[in-house]
Amino acid sequence: MAEYFTSRGLPVPAELSRNPLVHWRRWLVILGTIAILYIGVRLADIDTSRANPEYFAGVLRQLFQPDWGVLWPQNEFETFWDGALGLMIVTIFLGIVATAIAVVIALPLSFLGARNIMAGNPLTNAIYVAIRLLFTILRSIDVLILVILALTLFGLGSASGILAIAIHTIGVIGKLYSEAIEGIDPGPAEAITATGANKLQVIWAAIVPQIVNPFISFTIYRLDTSVRLAPVIGLVGGGGIGQILFQNIQLLNYHASGTIIFLIIVTVAVMDFVSAQVRKKLV
Amino acid sequence: MAALVSVKDLVKIYATGTRALDGITLDFHRGEFIVLIGLSGSGKSTLLRCINRLVDPTSGTVIFDGTDITAAKGAELRRIRRRIGMIFQQFNLVKRSSVFTNVLAGRLGYRSTWRTFVGQPSRDDVALAFENLGRVGIIEKAFVRADALSGGQQQRVGIARALMQKPELMLADEPVASLDPATSHSVMKYLEEINKKDGITVICSLHFLSLARRYGTRVIALNGGRVAFDGLPADIDERRFKEIYGEDAVEVEIGLGRAETA
Numbered sequence: 001m002a003e004y005f006t007s008r009g010l011p012v013p014a015e016l017s018r019n020p021l022v023h024w025r026r027w028l029v030i031l032g033t034i035a036i037l038y039i040g041v042r043l044a045d046i047d048t049s050r051a052n053p054e055y056f057a058g059v060l061r062q063l064f065q066p067d068w069g070v071l072w073p074q075n076e077f078e079t080f081w082d083g084a085l086g087l088m089i090v091t092i093f094l095g096i097v098a099t100a101i102a103v104v105i106a107l108p109l110s111f112l113g114a115r116n117i118m119a120g121n122p123l124t125n126a127i128y129v130a131i132r133l134l135f136t137i138l139r140s141i142d143v144l145i146l147v148i149l150a151l152t153l154f155g156l157g158s159a160s161g162i163l164a165i166a167i168h169t170i171g172v173i174g175k176l177y178s179e180a181i182e183g184i185d186p187g188p189a190e191a192i193t194a195t196g197a198n199k200l201q202v203i204w205a206a207i208v209p210q211i212v213n214p215f216i217s218f219t220i221y222r223l224d225t226s227v228r229l230a231p232v233i234g235l236v237g238g239g240g241i242g243q244i245l246f247q248n249i250q251l252l253n254y255h256a257s258g259t260i261i262f263l264i265i266v267t268v269a270v271m272d273f274v275s276a277q278v279r280k281k282l283v
Numbered sequence: 284m285a286a287l288v289s290v291k292d293l294v295k296i297y298a299t300g301t302r303a304l305d306g307i308t309l310d311f312h313r314g315e316f317i318v319l320i321g322l323s324g325s326g327k328s329t330l331l332r333c334i335n336r337l338v339d340p341t342s343g344t345v346i347f348d349g350t351d352i353t354a355a356k357g358a359e360l361r362r363i364r365r366r367i368g369m370i371f372q373q374f375n376l377v378k379r380s381s382v383f384t385n386v387l388a389g390r391l392g393y394r395s396t397w398r399t400f401v402g403q404p405s406r407d408d409v410a411l412a413f414e415n416l417g418r419v420g421i422i423e424k425a426f427v428r429a430d431a432l433s434g435g436q437q438q439r440v441g442i443a444r445a446l447m448q449k450p451e452l453m454l455a456d457e458p459v460a461s462l463d464p465a466t467s468h469s470v471m472k473y474l475e476e477i478n479k480k481d482g483i484t485v486i487c488s489l490h491f492l493s494l495a496r497r498y499g500t501r502v503i504a505l506n507g508g509r510v511a512f513d514g515l516p517a518d519i520d521e522r523r524f525k526e527i528y529g530e531d532a533v534e535v536e537i538g539l540g541r542a543e544t545a
Contacts, residue, residue, distance in 0.1 A: 194368075
């Protein structure tokens with residue numbers, strides 16, 4: 001490329017005269033990555049000496065030989081809701097209830113966490129920063145840790161699971177809502193302000209119509225994710241289908257475990273498909 | 284006759300340091316059709332927005348019908364804004380809402396907050412909305428989504444929305460800059476009509492001098508945040524034109540084409 005300039009007697013731009021191969025930043029990145037990986041492998045002490053492929057193959061075989069009986073009540077003392085199928089349905093509703101709680105709390109907070117609504121005075125600006133920080137904190141705590149915390153309040157069962165998913169979801173959905181509010185076209189809000197409307201009227205008439213569809217879309221997306229999280233919650237005692245999956249794994253009952261995992265996969269796949277279809281309609 | 288709007292020593296310096304208005308003193312009288320001209324960045328938009336306080340001036344005063352807008356706060360400010368309609372270059376309609384809902388929103392300044400959330404619009408407001416839609420000739424589009432309309436139609440919705448306020452003053456911030464010439468005239472004619480028939484004072488910023496000459500009863504040119512010309516449209520000759528727009532500028536005619544009817 002430099003010939004274009006040299007052949008015409010023009011000064012060659014500095015960017016072209018630099019040799020990219022000896023550029024030190026490039027080498028720093030490559031060497032740094034190698035160094036981090038080397039240190040990681042040494043520190044992690046990856047021990048594969050106790051691997052037992054035969055046993056694993058046996059488990060895998062059992063997982064793929066389903067025991068459909070686990071879907072239903074196991075004895076005369078259990079009802080439909082104690083079988084895996086019943087618990088799967090309970091788990092879906094666990095996710096739905098948790099999401100609903102999160103939406104009710106996140107909805108008003110998200111307006112306080114939108115910069116374009118809160119800008120203009122130091123107090124509201126401080127509220128904006130506090131709300132966004134709250135969302136970030138809630139979002140950054142893993143659901144499993146939240147369940148373990150919630151267990152100390154509600155004990156074993158779905159109350160703990162719902163609380164944990166709800167808290168995490170507030171953090172995620174609050175951020176998504178706030179960003180949707182920040183992304184609106186400010187023109188209509190300006191026009192409605194000019195008519196002599198107050199702030200709440202401006203939000204209602206100019207902002208709400210612009211965010212209804214994104215909000216519904218985000219809520220369905222989170223509903224999908226919450227239902228997906230719900231079985232995992234059960235593994236640590238948050239109720240639902242995860243709990244009997246955990247029991248069966250501990251009892252080395254791999255036929256039943258495989259069936260439950262299959263049930264969860266089918267449910268999540270259906271949720272995923274339905275949620276994608278609904279959201280596509282909304283855009 | 285006392286001025287409807289009296290602007291005195293108005294200065295606006297934005298947070299970025301831009302001196303958008305550099306000491307503007309002007310009186311606007313009832314019934315005038317004032318056209319603001321000037322290059323982009325000359326302060327036209329800022330001046331218009333200082334009149335209804337969408338922009339807070341740095342110093343100076345704006346008196347509207349005897350009330351100091353620059354000192355007004357809260358409910359008092361909103362009561363003054365109610366009397367000043369505004370239309371915008373980008374129309375600023377709520378695109379997803381129906382034309383009717385958009386027009387009705389012009390009445391919000393007269394409604395209590397809780398009545399905004401619950402309950403139906405009053406019979407009078409509904410009648411007024413249809414009446415104003417009829418005036419701008421798009422009553423049959425009332426329940427169509429606003430973004431399904433053409434640019435000219437959207438601006439007419441904007442005019443109808445502003446008329447809902449029963450304003451005494453209409454601010455128009457480059458209302459035809461996004462429209463083609465024929466549609467521009469159609470929109471300007473509606474502004475002319477509300478000025479002549481309803482006696483609403485109009486302050487309208489425009490890019491085309493030909494439009495200013497055709498519709499304005501008075502032309503004010505801004506240059507670098509100062510008044511460069513204030514007088515009759517006919518008095519802007521070649522020399523004045525160069526003073527306002529710079530030596531390299533050439534005047535472009537915007538033909539009086541067929542007005543849009545659709």
